[in-house]
Amino acid sequence: MFFRLFLIFLIVPVIEIYLIIKIGQVIGGVATVASLLFMSLLGAWLMRHQGGRVLGEIRDELSRGRLPAAQLLDGALVFVGGVLLTTPGFFTDFLGIFFLIPATRRYIKLWLGLWLQARIARGGFVMRRHF
Template sequence: MFSRLFLVFLIVPVIEIYLLIKVGSVIGGVPTVLALLLISAIGAYLVKSQGLKTFSMIRSELGHGHLPAAQLLDAFLILVGGLLLMTPGFFTDFLGIFFLIPATRILIKRWLGLWLQAKLASGRFVMRRH
C-alpha cells in the first residue's frame, strides 16, 4: 500500500509538470494560467451545486427513515473531486471534474462496487469487529 501511494505522489506531479509545460508551450503562459483558473471556477460551481443537491437528498432520505448510503458515497466522491480541483494542474483538474459530473460518478460507483465484490469474494477484504 505504501509503495502505491509513493508512486502516486511521485508520478502525479511529474504528469502535472509535463502537461503544464506542453500546454504552456502551445498556448503561452498567461493563457495556461487563465485556463487553470477557469477550470477551477467551473469545478467550484460543480462542487457547490452537486454538494447542495446531494446534501438535500441525504436529508430527504433521513427524513423518510432510510439510510442514505448511495448519497453518502456521492458526497464522498464530490469531496474527493473538490480536493483534486484544489490541486493545481490539468491532470488533477480533469480527475476532479470526472468525480463531480453525475454521469461519470455513476461509473466510479459501479467500479467501486465491482472492486469491493472482488475483494470480498477473494477473501482479501476482511472486516473485523472490536
Template sequence: MFFRLFLILLIVPVVEIYLIIKVGQVIGGVATVAILLLMSLTGAWLIRHQGGRVLTQIRDELSQGRLPAAQLLDGALIFIGGVLLTTPGFFTDFLGIFFLVPSTRRFIKLWLGLWLQNKISRGGFVMRRHF
C-alpha cells in the first residue's frame, strides 16, 4: 500500500509537468496558463453546483428517515474531484472533472460497488490491530 502511494505521489507530478510543458510548447505559455485557470474555474463551478445539489439530497433523505448512502458517496466523490481540481495540471484536472460530472460519476460508483463486492466475497476486509 505504501509503495503504491509512493508511486502515485512520484508519477503524478512528473506527468503533470510533462503535459504542461508539451501543451505550452504547442499553444504557448499564456494560453496554457489560461486553460489551466479556466479548468479550475469550471471545476469550482461544478463543485459548487454538484455539491449543493448533493447536500440538498442528503438533507431530504435524512428528513424522511433514510440513510443517504448513495448521496454520501456522491459527496465523497465530489470532494475528491475538488481536491484534484485544486492541483495544477491537465491530468488531475481531467480526473477531477471526471469525478464531478454526474454521468461519469455513475461509472465510478459502479466500479467501486463491484470492487467492494469482490473484496468482501474474498474476505479482503480484515481488521488488524497492532498493539
C-alpha cells in the first residue's frame, strides 16, 4: 500500500508538469494559466452545486428514516473531486470533474461496488476490533 501511494505521489506530479509544459507550448503561457484558473473556478462551482444537492438528498433520506448510504458515497466522491480540482494541473482537473459530474459519478460508484464485491469474495477485507 505504501509503495502504491509512493508511486502515485511520484507519477502524478510528473504527468502534471509534462501536460502543463506541452499545453503551454501549444496555447501559450497566459492561456495555460487562464485555463487552469477557469477549471478551478468551474470545479469550485460544480463542487458547491453538487455538494448542496447531495446534502439535500442526505437530509431527505434521514427524514424518511433511511440510511443515506448511496448519498454518503456521493458526498465522498464530490469531496474527492473537489480535492482533485484544488491541485493545479490538467490531469487532476480532468479526474476531479469526472468525480463531480453525476453521470460519470454513477460509473465510479458501479466500479467501486464491483471492486468491493470482488475484495469481499476473495477475503480481502479483515475486520479487527481493538478494545
